[in-house]
Amino acid sequence: MHIPFCPNPRCRYHHHKPACAGDVFRPYGSYATAAHGVVTRYRCRECKRTFSRQTFRVDYYTKRRISYREVTKRLVSCESQRAIARALGISHASVRNRIARQARQDIARLLELLPLATCKEPFVADGLESFCYAQDFPTHYTVLAGSKSQFLYGFTYATLRRKGRMTAAQKRRCKRLKPVYQRIVAPLSESFTALCEQLVRLCAEAAADRIVQDTDEHPAYRRAISAHPVLSAWRRCERYVHRTTSSKLPRTAANPLFAANYLDREIRKDLHEHARETVCFARNAPASLERFVVYAAYHNFEKRYRINQPPTDTTTHGEVAGIPREEIRAVTHRYRRTRAFASKLPLWGVFEEVWFRKAPTAFKTTPEYLPKHCKAA
Ligand SMILES: [Zn+2]
Structure with a gap:
């Protein structure tokens, strides 16, 4: 995966693109998840901060895949959050989280x-x-x-x-x-x-x-x-x-x-x-x-x-x-x-x-x- 920048706001590679991303952001192991499969971790050579490909995804830190389009479509069609939760078979808190x-x-x-x-x-x-x-x-x-x-x-x-x-x-x-x-x-x-x-x-x-x-x-x-x-x-x-x-x-x-x-x-x-x-x-x-x-x-x-x-x-x-x-x-x-x-x-x-x-x-x-x-x- 292409790493666009270092996620640490205090690192210089957060705001400045490195000449060669592959040299600065090196693979640093991986972990298995039920929702997103095997996720590769990386480490920034500059600030030593570790992160993963999920850090750059909207689903960062989630434990379940839920369609954002479906939640939005229902929200703007006058469905209440609890109705959305019931229709999608998820919790009310998950709906709130995805809307946020x-x-x-x-x-x-x-x-x-x-x-x-x-x-x-x-x-x-x-x-x-x-x-x-x-x-x-x-x-x-x-x-x-x-x-x-x-x-x-x-x-x-x-x-x-x-x-x-x-x-x-x-x-x-x-x-x-x-x-x-x-x-x-x-x-x-x-x-x-x-x-x-x-x-x-x-x-x-x-x-x-x-x-x-x-x-x-x-x-x-x-x-x-x-x-x-x-x-x-x-x-x-x-x-x-x-x-x-x-x-x-x-x-x-x-x-x-x-x-x-x-x-x-x-x-x-x-x-x-x-x-x-x-x-x-x-x-x-x-x-x-x-x-x-x-x-x-x-x-x-x-x-x-x-x-x-x-x-x-x-x-x-x-x-x-x-x-x-x-x-x-x-x-x-x-x-x-x-x-x-x-x-x-x-x-x-x-x-x-x-x-x-x-x-x-x-x-x-x-x-x-x-x-x-x-x-x-
Ligand atoms: Zn960094």
Whole structure:
């Protein structure tokens, strides 16, 4: 097997390719496994670290082979994790584990392919409201979509305070939850500012000369845009335009917010945890974000652009956003075979938050468990 690099992030052959890999990474015995057959071990001549061919595979450290495609296909078809476990004859923990692995492969895929989008269409930003742990902890996914492609360019996540109509008992309970809210709630404008950062980064990479962004009339959006230094500067030189539309207008294809409304509908229909009145709601914020990333990559690079297009037409939302089909195929193929390493990726913003499981969950005060396959090596 070809060894691409040393898995030790502190070794010089982690970041620099050796002239002759065969000289640096020497075979160092082997071991038999029930799931993956005989696995050859190697040792790095430089740092003396030993590793195996499995170190570079998505199935690193697993004891059983499970199809990632099958798990993803079922997850994005509104199946609950327990239903997937029952259908595949595996445990619920195995399903969670494979979704977490797939999420990291998909982060790598998104980070590599997002900069290839041409950003020549107006952007639409809006929020999707759900909840995590209990309805007292509403969550807000702010999504950034392409108005023509419905490509999901970016998203942010925030936990909000419970609002809206409540009974007297619910009001009393929310009052008692104040210390929990203080720990996990972030203002919506902060979450929207992070989304603006993603927009600026994308447009700077694509050298987009005119950026149009549609949102509804939420005052937090306007505040975040006015306070953003780059967007304000771009607005002054007419490179950036912010348009607002009332959220009360009919949600038709002619609505400027159609792309966000469409994504809202698709996510609610495809991910069981976001369906109305679901009993399969999210219990853990980092795990919910991992499922969202898996859905984002599936929506962008695998799902057909329109269900009514002929079956032979496999155009995806990513292709409509200007990403070449060959690039999508090559990157997807690579990340189905080889494991993504945190130390090899330019992780930032929400991607870093998902990878290192940083999102806070109500009543959880201890650090989230970070499995070995999530670490650099
Ligand atoms: Zn090494």
